[in-house]
Amino acid sequence: MSVRAREVAAPTRRLDLVSAARILFAEKGYHETTVEDITRSAGVAKGTFYLYFDEKREIFLAVIRELLDLIKAIGSTVGAATPGEHPLAFFQRAEQSALRLLEIFLANRPLARLAYRESMGMDPALDDMIRGFYREVAEIEAGNIRVAQSLGLIRECSPILTAYAHIGMVERVVLTLLEEPPDFPEPTEVVRQVMRLAYEGLRAPGTPSPYDYLPLPTMSAPS
Amino acid sequence: MSVRAREVAAPTRRLDLVSAARILFAEKGYHETTVEDITRSAGVAKGTFYLYFDEKREIFLAVIRELLDLIKAIGSTVGAATPGEHPLAFFQRAEQSALRLLEIFLANRPLARLAYRESMGMDPALDDMIRGFYREVAEIEAGNIRVAQSLGLIRECSPILTAYAHIGMVERVVLTLLEEPPDFPEPTEVVRQVMRLAYEGLRAPGTPSPYDYLPLPTMSAPS
Amino acid sequence: MSVRAREVAAPTRRLDLVSAARILFAEKGYHETTVEDITRSAGVAKGTFYLYFDEKREIFLAVIRELLDLIKAIGSTVGAATPGEHPLAFFQRAEQSALRLLEIFLANRPLARLAYRESMGMDPALDDMIRGFYREVAEIEAGNIRVAQSLGLIRECSPILTAYAHIGMVERVVLTLLEEPPDFPEPTEVVRQVMRLAYEGLRAPGTPSPYDYLPLPTMSAPS
């Protein structure tokens, strides 16, 4: 039982620290948050921090990794194509995916801001992580585009370039939504319009536009 | 006389400092650059810095403002529509504008990275500046879209939302190009594809696609 | 029973710790060696250390005491005069003793360095121990000198002062030999010359010099 207590307590401490750090980094940024802020907020002594992390940067990395993993998880959930599915299901899945992402970001505004504020340039390892993240997401989307191309749904274009452009569209719109909602349409309409912008111009000539009859998706409740 | 001296000598000093800071911030980032680094590089004494800036953040703000002004200048140069011009000139101007932007970013990679790395979250004033910048650029583009809509070139959509999406497409593609060129097409082709992605899907039904016959623009020599 | 356990198991643990500490202190010095280094190297948990020592200094003291005891053991082995022995045997014994000491130091260079590097000034108890050590050794040597004086072998001088001077001669030569052998003669010749320096000038007038016909001692194999 003392063994189990240890095996349970230790990961808890680490999680406590990461949770505290997530909030503080999101609120004040990396440089304005001290190790002591984190330990105080986690309710442990300063030295305890160094039992779980070698240095301050390491916990920042952990916080960012968490966020990226969350985003990737969503992408992979929605991204897989089912063989034999209706061709238009592709556009539908893309739209669902975008909607889920928007929900998560809206539910974690400070954290989402953090990822954009300080993620790059602090540390080579972190830079690589972020670049790797973009590459992964872009490759998934590029894969989707290639599939749609092979199905005759999408015209000729560079899949990887288009994928990065799609990411950019989504992230800038989401970021804008996070910071200072201008006179944007309501969220579901935002998603629909962005999706249409992303894919309408890619339609193969003679193909019917999916945006003429697809039903609007609904936002699920944030977990 | 001391006032005139200030107006003559001071701007030079100030510019020296900003120039030194621009290079150093771009190379090492904000936190790794000390005030002494800047003054040493500018060839003045440490105390002189505080004759021209109240605090370190202020010179960072100045550096970023410079960059944003440069970008806005390009946007406004190319963005204005001439009444009575050929309808397709709209798409041509957009393409020229994107190309110029890409050139500037490629010619100032470290500075461009800087703007994305550390600009947000450091200071409310800076945050406002950046947000304001995006808003301005977005409003210019939204204006273009509205013009094109009134000319019957572009289908119905939220101009402001579409504008932010366009910005996002461009910035993510440019940023990717800056950091780690994946297997993207060559720059002019990148611009063309992004432009086509941005506008092809916006064409009003029955309108001819400008991307079928517009000549490719050429990159001008960086100044 | 717990008492017996202590008397059986504990000394082993204690010795393990001291052995580990001896090596680590010799390698890295006192301040660079952490308690955790010692326990890790001894294969016990950190807390176990404090079952056997009240504080870190205590184990350093134990390590130094060990070394001093070793040296004293040598001194006492060789130092005792046998009544009625040949007068020159005195000089011979002194030479043997010095040779043995040199062997030990050469075989334990890092430890010997340690004793000279960090032993003094760390702790009053340790200072006393070291001073006491010198006093003991000096008194043994002073005793030898007095014996030799009473035998008419050695001229008038302050035995205790001369004893300290003898110690100094040996330690500086040995230390030099440990650190950076200059162009000293070979070890046995070093010993002979130092011994001659120590005692030749002390010969009572009219006494034959033992250094003219004593055979050179040979270095025994280090244990």
Add this chain to the structure above:
Amino acid sequence: MSVRAREVAAPTRRLDLVSAARILFAEKGYHETTVEDITRSAGVAKGTFYLYFDEKREIFLAVIRELLDLIKAIGSTVGAATPGEHPLAFFQRAEQSALRLLEIFLANRPLARLAYRESMGMDPALDDMIRGFYREVAEIEAGNIRVAQSLGLIRECSPILTAYAHIGMVERVVLTLLEEPPDFPEPTEVVRQVMRLAYEGLRAPGTPSPYDYLPLPTMSAPS
């Protein structure tokens, strides 16, 4: 005048710090003395320390260097042989030199202790400095011995080995005198006996002993 003020003030600050450090290091040792101790004692702010020294070790090095320079200065003052001087003047000079050294050490007990307590093993640069110091002193003494040998005053022996032995004799006797005066003779007599121990046994056969008629030197007043 402001220029002169600066040129005068800065070296003063540095000297203030070194003086404060000398006392504190001598009292408490290197590791027990904090940078703040030093700056507080010197009456300056903590940061000022780093205007004059790159790191803590550097000031320790400066303190030790000072001491070694002092000792060497004495050695060189007394060490030079005058051509044509009376042969016995050699022994007289050696004795004067030893006496001066003893005076200095007695006047700076804590500092002298320091040099023996923590000088070695802390830093490669410092180690080299100390070793270099011993080598220099030993070479001077070895030179003296060679001169005396060429004059026929001293028998055959290894000059460098003998020099180190002489250093050791003096340092151990001086150190003992510093720590806990045992029943040593009075200082001038100590010097005389050590000198006699050092040189009497080195006399060339048939040479008169200088210790039979040389007048005792007197201790000069410590500066």
Add this chain to the structure above:
DNA sequence: TATGAATGAGCGTTCATTCAT
């Protein structure tokens, strides 16, 4: 205006020591 020595609050990190299990 310009200087640069001086300041001192603040931070990341270490590690001897404790104590609940």
Add this chain to the structure above:
DNA sequence: GATGAATGAACGCTCATTCAT
């Protein structure tokens, strides 16, 4: 006895900012 997670005081060092000259 043995463990090792937790503690927290302490320290070296940095650097934005001030101010006497």
